Amino acid sequence: ETGVTQTPRHLVMGMTNKKSLKCEQHLGHNAMYWYKQSAKKPLELMFVYSLEERVENNSVPSRFSPECPNSSHLFLHLHTLQPEDSALYLCASSQDITGVVGEQFFGPGTRLTVL
Amino acid sequence: QKEVEQDPGPLSVPEGAIVSLNCTYSNSAFQYFMWYRQYSRKGPELLMYTYSSGNKEDGRFTAQVDKSSKYISLFIRDSQPSDSATYLCAMVLAQGGSEKLVFGKGTKLTVNP
Numbered sequence: 001e002t003g004v005t006q007t008p009r010h011l012v013m014g015m016t017n018k019k020s021l022k023c024e025q026h027l028g029h030n031a032m033y034w035y036k037q038s039a040k041k042p043l044e045l046m047f048v049y050s051l052e053e054r055v056e057n058n059s060v061p062s063r064f065s066p067e068c069p070n071s072s073h074l075f076l077h078l079h080t081l082q083p084e085d086s087a088l089y090l091c092a093s094s095q096d097i098t099g100v101v102g103e104q105f106f107g108p109g110t111r112l113t114v115l
Numbered sequence: 116q117k118e119v120e121q122d123p124g125p126l127s128v129p130e131g132a133i134v135s136l137n138c139t140y141s142n143s144a145f146q147y148f149m150w151y152r153q154y155s156r157k158g159p160e161l162l163m164y165t166y167s168s169g170n171k172e173d174g175r176f177t178a179q180v181d182k183s184s185k186y187i188s189l190f191i192r193d194s195q196p197s198d199s200a201t202y203l204c205a206m207v208l209a210q211g212g213s214e215k216l217v218f219g220k221g222t223k224l225t226v227n228p
Contacts (some may be wrong), residue, residue: 004158040123042217043159043203055213090158099215103149104216107160 002026006091010112013081021076021110023091031097032074033104034066037088049074050095081114083092088112118142121204121219131226134191138204141185145217147207148180150189151219151222153201162191162202194226 023084025032032064035045049068060095063085065077074091088111092104121138128134136150147166151159163178165171171178178192191198204220207214 040220042117042119042121042220043216045215048213050213056215092158103161103164106160108156108158 004091004093004105006089006107006110009108010108010111010113012115013078013115015081015083017081018077018079020078021089021091021112023074025072025074025078025091025093025105025107025109027093027105029093029095029105031094032068032070032071033092033094034074034076035090035092035106037090037109043090047076048097055097079110081112083114086112086114119211119219120216121216121221123220125223125225126146127225127227130194130196130226131192132226134194134224134226135189136189136202136222136224137189139185140159140187140206142206142208142217143182143185145206145208147226148178149205149216150176150178151198151200151203151205151218153203155214159203161200172188196228199225 026062030051032049035040036044036046045058046060047066052068063080067075091107092108094104119140140149147164149164150162152162153159163173165180168180168182189190189203201221201223205216206220
């Protein structure tokens with residue numbers, strides 16, 4: 001595998017379920033990100049990790065819980081979601097959080113549907 | 116006022132047309148300007164970036180920045196069906212020791228054979 005991979009690619013869950021999204025980067029990067037992409041809206045940055053330490057949390061509801069066990073893996077744990085949380089969740093990585101003209105490498109995303 | 120404004124389209128053009136995609140922004144602190152391309156069922160990928168006013172060319176693509184007007188453009192010459200994708204502008208803001216990407220909504224482009 002190369003680049004940034006995400007699993008699962010599609011997920012349908014009920015509002016009472018608990019599920020997790022997984023992201024893995026094979027680029028040797030130090031920073032990882034979770035974004036939410038909804039129709040007709042800009043990409044929304046959710047969380048930023050640098051060397052496994054969370055450096056940014058953009059007022060994301062607590063029903064989204066990130067975890068970064070090492071610099072190659074990033075998880076997004078989901079519980080008691082709402083239908084408006086249905087979106088494409090994108091993971092990205094970059095060499096660092098600064099000094100690289102912002103190039104981030106994105107995974108293909110997980111299409112989440114909350115019923 | 117949103118930080119970055121981008122018309123979501125959709126935009127449909129015939130093959131061979133010149134395509135112009137645009138974004139405006141309000142924050143003069145943005146330092147770098149980028150264009151990402153996102154194919155259906157894929158994540159965005161960096162297409163071009165620039166940090167100064169003026170033009171930057173890469174093959175059929177030209178990125179243009181006008182900092183005085185807070186306006187950026189992406190031109191695609193001799194457009195091909197393979198250019199059909201959503202194009203997102205993004206701007207880099209340095210704050211608190213890190214860089215933050217602020218995206219536009221994206222413009223969906225279809226190039227018809």
